Amino acid sequence: MNTDNTKAQMRKGILEYCILAVLSRNSCYAVDVINELKKAEVIVVEGTLYPLLTRQKNAGLLSYRWEESPQGPPRKYYELTELGKIYLNELDKVWEELVESVNQIRDKK
């Protein structure tokens, strides 16, 4: 068994949830989201994030606005839509349940 692969799969599973959680606090430029996820060691490379943001935007969970940038092209600032907030609430519950289930199994002696 390859533990690295399992780790990567686990991270991938919670990535969408983490993106929504970061954006729930305030609207962000993609790179701000990336930095936070990198610090928490949830993602390794930036490229992973762009397709996910676009997918979530297409699903109506996120919206974005353009803002001028001092360096380079204008930036997309993403934020949660109403639907995104409801969706995040659901995921919060699922996460709590998951943690509880796993702990229950792990702590059973």
Added chain:
Amino acid sequence: MKTTVNINLGGYAFNLDDDAYERLRQYMKSLEKEFSGEPSSAEIMSDIEGRIAELFKMRLNPYKQVITMKDVEEVMAILGSPEVISGGEPSDASPPRSQRRIYRDPDRRIIGGVCAGISAYLNWDPWIMRIIFAVLILPGGFGLALYVILWIVLPEAKTTAQKLEMRGDPVTVDNIKDSVKQEFDTVKKKMNL
């Protein structure tokens, strides 16, 4: 001294060394292929292009006006290779075998290159195949007939692309370059001897 290439990335003009340009072009192409299944692949690519433009801009100043290979490689490490982006399964999986074909190998042939070609396809040492054929020839010459048929049926690997296909290497610009260089080195060695 190097030639530079002028490109437009996310609405900004950049000067790239020609080798850096070639590397970036291949990278963008591989990303495009990676996202080709997505309904909004164009949007994803333009987001990434904008980000690359931003990262390039941070690497330029009044005393450094040209993007070099090192810059491109740094940016590629930040954004990640297509394999890492697609799901973290590193590409240690065997190369796609679909491209692999059997040819006669003119470079390692003894008679017609049949044994050498089949071994290249199977990744064996050619002598194993030759011994198998030699053994098959002993009772009644069946191996000989088989050899002649294969000689007629199998095409010879003439071009570099065909030689790469024979060995199961993907036919990419880099691989063709490597392979041509290898052939050149072999010829050079022979001339020296």
